[in-house]
Amino acid sequence: MRARACRAADRVDNKISALFVIWLCLALVGPHQELYKAFFHVVIAPVVLMTLLVGRLRYVFDDPLFRVAALFLFYAAFSTFLIGLGPMSGHLRALRWTVELSFFLLALWMWMPKVVEAPGWWGRFLLALTSAAGLLAIIKFLTFEQDQARLSGLGGLHNPIHTGSVLLTLLVLGSLLLKLDQAQRRRFFDRSLLILTVAVVACVIFFSKSRGPMLAMAVYGVYAFSFETRLRHYVVRAALLALVLVVAFAMVAGEWPLQRYIEGLISRGSSYRLDLWWGYLAYPPDSWLLGFGLGTEKWHVPAFEQYWVPNGIPAGHPHSMLIGTLVETGLVGLGFLCTLAGLVLFNIWRCPSSRNIKLSLLGVLILVFLLGLTSGQGVIYSVKTHWLTIWVPVLFVWFWCRRSEI
Template structure:
C-alpha cells in the first residue's frame, strides 16, 4: 500500500507542501524506493514490464538523451543529469507495478487526488479573494506554496480539469460530481490568466469528441462554444490583453538555432540564450517542449520523442471503448498541447511538467496493462487490439 500513498502524495503534494525539495523527497521515499525494492524482488515481473512498448520507447529516448551529454555545454554534472531520466523511468514502472498487481488502485488514487485538486482550487481562490484581490480578469491568481506563479498553477489545475472532463465524458451514466469539480477548476484556471490550459482543454474536448461521436460529444462542443463566447464577452482581457507574449519570435529564433545543429542537437540541458532582435529581451526557454527536445537532441531526439507519443496515442485510439484509456489519452493530449506554448524541462526531477508529460504516460501504461491482464482499472473496460 506504499505506492498508492506515494502516488497520492505526488498528485496532491504541490497543493499542501510549501518546499519543493520536500516534494522531491516525498517522491523518493514513497514511490522511487518502494518501486525499486519491488522490482528487485521480482526480476521476472520486472523483465516483463520492461518489454512494454511505451517503456521500450522511453528507454530508447532517455538513453539517447543521456548520450548527448557527451557534447552538451551544461554546467550541471553528468551524474546529476543522468538521475533525472531514471526518476521518470521509476515513475512509469511504479504505475506498471500497480497495474500488474491491483489495477484499480491507481485509478482510485487519481480520483481521490482529483477531488483534492478541486477542493484545493476552491479554497485557494477563495482565500485569494478574501485577501483583497480582484475577481476574474482583474488580477492573476498565482497560487500558494509550491504553486507560486500563475503558469505553474494553471498546469497542475489544468491537468485535473482535463481529468474530470474526460471522466464525465467516459462515464456510462451522467454524474454531477465530475462537472462540479470541473467548474471549480475552470474558475481557478481562468483566474490564473494563463491561456495555455484553455487551449489545451479545448483540444482535449475535441479529442474526446473524436474518440466517441455521440450526443455527449455534441453537447461538449456546444458548451465549449458558449463558454468561449461568454469568456470573450465578460473577460476579454483574460485572453487578449497580452497578445502572443513573444511566442512566434521566440520559436523563430529557436528554429534558427536548431538549424545550426539539426541532426544531434546541442545536448541535454545545454545552455540556451534566445535574443529577440529589435528588443533587449533574452530568453533561456523556447516555450515549447517539442522545440526543447529538438534543440537538445536534434532530429534524432525529436523522432524518438514522436515515436513515444505515437505508440501511446495509436493504442488509445484503437482502445477508445475503454474508459480508463479514454481518460489517460485525454491527459496525454492536454499535456501535449500545453507543452506547445510553454516549457523546456522534458526530463526533470518531480515538478509540474510531470503533470503534462510523464504522469499521463504512466496512466496510459497502467490502463494498457490493466486491460491486457483482464483485471480492469476500476472502470468497466473492453480492449480492442
C-alpha cells in the first residue's frame, strides 16, 4: 500500500508544474474569479497532502526559510485565539488562512525547483500569460466596461490594484527568468515577447489608475536602468510601443486629453489611506507586542467607533503589508517578517552569481516591498492573488540563490 502511494507521489511530483500552469491560467485569465481558488482546494492541496503523508516533503522542514515561515504561521494562528477581537468565527477563519498558506508554501517548495531547472521555458510562459491577461483585460475594459472608471482583469484579477500589481510582478519575474537562462541566445521571439509584455503591462497600469503599481513600476524601472545596460534598448522600444497603445486606447476610452486622466488621479487624494493608517496607529491594540490578532475585522478595532465613523471615513483593512502585519500580529509578527527578509537578503549576498544577477534578484524584493507599501492586509491570506505578489517572487529568489543545494 505504501509502495503504491509512493509511486503515486512520484507521478504527482512530475506533474506539479502542469498543475501550476493550470492554476496560474485560472488566476489570470479564468472565466470566473473563484475558479483558481476551487482548483487549489480540490487539486493542489490534496496533492500536497498526499506527498506530505508519504514522506516526500521531509526535506522542506530542514529549510531555514520554511522553518521561520512555519513558526510565523503557527504563532499567528495560535495568538489570534488568545488576543483576537471579535467572534470565534473570525479566529477560525484566520486559522484557515494559515492552513491554506501552509499548503501553498509546501506546493511552492515542490514547484520552484522545476522553475530553477528550466528558467527559459518558465520565463516565456510567464511573459506570454501576462501579455494575454493584460490584453484581455484591456479588451474587456474598452468593450464592456467603459462606464467603469478603472480597469480590472479576468480570473482573480477583479481588483484594479491587484491587476496592475500581479501583472507587473510576473513581468519582472518572466524577464528575469529569460535573463537567467544560460542557453538563451536573445532570439527574436524572446525580444518581441518582452517588448510586447512591457507595453501591455504599462497600458494595464495606466487604465487601472492604481497609483501604487505606477510608483512601483517607475521606481523599479529607474533601479533596473541603473545596471541593466544591455536591456535599455528593449525597454525604450517597449516604452514607445506602450506610448502608442496608451494614446490609442485612451482616445477610445474617452480619457484623452490626459488632463482629465491626471485630474481623476489627483481627485482621489490618498484614498483615505492616511486616515486608515492613523486610525490603526492612534488607537492601538492592548499590546503592540501581539497586535489585534490575525484577521480581526475592521469593525472590531477601537478606531472604528472612535475615529473612522465619527469622521465619516470608510473603514477598511490597513492597505499596507507592513502596517497590516504590525497591527494584526504585533511586533512579534513584524519580527518574523523581518527575519524572512533578512534570510533572503543574506542568501542574495552569498549567492555564487555575478553582481548584475544579484542586483536583479534584489530588485525583485524591492518590487515586493514597493507593491506592499500601500496595498494589502499583511502577508497571511487565504487563496488570493496576493500570493503572486508576495510569496511567489520571494520564494523564487530564495530558490535561485540556493539552486546548488537543491
